[in-house]
Amino acid sequence: MSYRLTRRQQEIYDYLVENQEEFHHPPTLDELCLALGLSSKGSLHKQIQALINAGLVDPMNNQRRGIRLTQPPGAEGELPMMGYIAAGQPIEAIDHNERMEVPAFLRTGGDCYVLEVRGDSMIDEGILDGDRIVVEHRETACNGEIVVALVDGCEATLKRIEQKRGAVILHPANPNMKPMKYRPGQVQIQGVLVGQMRSYH
Amino acid sequence: MSYRLTRRQQEIYDYLVENQEEFHHPPTLDELCLALGLSSKGSLHKQIQALINAGLVDPMNNQRRGIRLTQPPGAEGELPMMGYIAAGQPIEAIDHNERMEVPAFLRTGGDCYVLEVRGDSMIDEGILDGDRIVVEHRETACNGEIVVALVDGCEATLKRIEQKRGAVILHPANPNMKPMKYRPGQVQIQGVLVGQMRSYH
DNA sequence: ACTGTAAGAGAACAGATTGAAAACATATTT
DNA sequence: AAATATGTTTTCAATCTGTTCTCTTACAGT
Incomplete structure (x- = not known):
């Protein structure tokens, strides 16, 4: 079912996902052409058609309601609850596939998941035992961000990171x-x- | 069931949602025409009819009570954002009717609303400046609960309450x-x- | 070089959507 | 009852927007 996308199709789809906020209404072919720098909606239509076949975009059978993604990505409003994090221990994974409702403004466009905090290691950042934290899955971070880090391949911790030349603090x-x-x-x-x-209850 | 709206229909619906304050009575077709820059209520009527079919607007069978939205929009997962709370000051209300997505497990069955915290008066409870808190509207509380209290009729504060015989601490x-x-x-x-x-972003 | 695929431009088409206008129907007011 | 205000329906034309075609270019790979 999931057809393989060409590079350009992937690009267009990514653009749609990224910029769906930009258009407060679903964009028309012409609008999208403008935004993407194309000058022929016929060409774009072919690409969109491919995305429709791939099941990523709602088909619009001669209707004029603009291009909309089948599932507003991150649609269900729920993120996976991955397990517990306690300073100095590996992340304790949860076996069954639990999910948790998370408001849009508490997450990013990226790939996010939820952990439950064990212990008071972050108490001065206002993160208490039992809190649920939303984490964006990423391999890199900026200095000053709070990261979930794995030290020596096994101990997980939740700490503010500072990356210097040759050292991580x-x-x-x-x-x-x-x-x-x-x-x-x-x-x-x-x-x-x-x-x-x-x-609190 | 949720019909897919045409772009114009979306626009009109959005307009209704945005400006429902404007008309302190629900607007008539003519008023809406004026506001939207249309000159034929017949045309508008067709659009409104579509919104009625989509279940977004109350049907008005020849009644003349104006156009009103079926559900005070955002009734489902969203709570009203009432304003800001800073220790020692009155709650600063927000004028426009903002709403905020709140997961089910962060609220109760009761009547809840959201406040944004100003200041660090609750920092040791893990509540920081800028946090959003969910409050259940209630006149009474149990000892040990954290309450939004009004002192001397004007100062609002967010504190843990202890009620004794003849005194409140x-x-x-x-x-x-x-x-x-x-x-x-x-x-x-x-x-x-x-x-x-x-x-955090 | 030859071939096939992806990508884009542009033109032309079809039918959906919108809006104006007028006539009608029903409710409310005088 | 008459007048007015408001919702309903219909018709028609203009426009917008998705669709289809053809043609061209660029690039990758036997």
């Missing part, structure tokens, strides 16, 4: 603990903290 | 501040904290 937010310095190879970034939720 | 979580003791009449409970959310 992880700053815990809890003042009882000290910053730890590692060689870059020791620290593997698994994701970046983008949101947090807490229930 | 509000415990701030920030150790720099001290618990305050009030007479029961002075403290009016406006709601109870049930959830909290934070975005």
Whole structure:
């Protein structure tokens, strides 16, 4: 069923996913041509048709309601709940495929998932035991971001990262603990903290 | 069931949602024509009919009560964003009717709304400046719950409550501040904290 | 070089959508 | 009852927008 997309088709699809906010209405072929720098909607139509065949775009049978993706990506509003994270231990995965409702503004366009926090290692960042955090899956991070990092391939931690030439420093937010310095190879970034939720009942 | 709207229909619907405040009575077809720059109510009627079929607008069978939306839009997963709360000040209300997506597990069955936190008065409870809190509207609370309280009829605060015989004590979580003791009449409970959310981007 | 595929331009077409106008029907007011 | 206001229906023309075609160019690979 899932046809293989050509490079250009993939490009157009990515563009649609990225910029679906741009158009507050689904774009027409002409609008998309303009946005993509094409000058013939006939050409674009052929590409879109391929995306329709691939099941990625709603078919529009002569209707004029613009191009819309079949599933507004991240549609179900639910992200996978991957498991528990406790400082200094491997991430404890959950076996059954749990999912969790997450508001749009707590996540990014990227690939996100949810972890539950165990322990108080981030208490000074306002992240408490039992909080749910939303993590964007990424291999790299900017200095100052809070990352889920794997140290020495097994210990997971949630810390603010500082990457220098030849060293990676992880700053815990809890003042009882000290910053730890590692060689870059020791620290593997698994994701970046983008949101947090807490229930009081 | 949810029919797919044409672009114009979307536009009109969006307009209705946006400007429902404008008309303090639901607008008549003629008024809407004027507002939308149309000169024929017959044309508009056809569009509205489509919205009625889509279940977005109340059908009006020859009644003349104007056009009204079926559901105060965003009724499902969204709660009203009421304004800002900063310790020691009145709650700063927001004028336009903003709504915010809130996962089911961050709220209760009761009547809930969202506030944005200003300031660090709850920093030790893990509630930071800029966090969104979910509050259940209630007049009473149990000891130990965190409440939105109105002190002396004007100052709002977010504090852990302790109710004794003849006295109400509000415990701030920030150790720099001290618990305050009030007479029961002075403290009016406006709601109870049930959830909290934070975005890192 | 030859061939096949992907990509794009442009023209022309078909039918969906929109809007104006007028006539009609029903409710509300005078 | 008459007048007015408002919703409903119909007809028609103009325009917009998806669709189909043909032709051209570029590139990759036996």
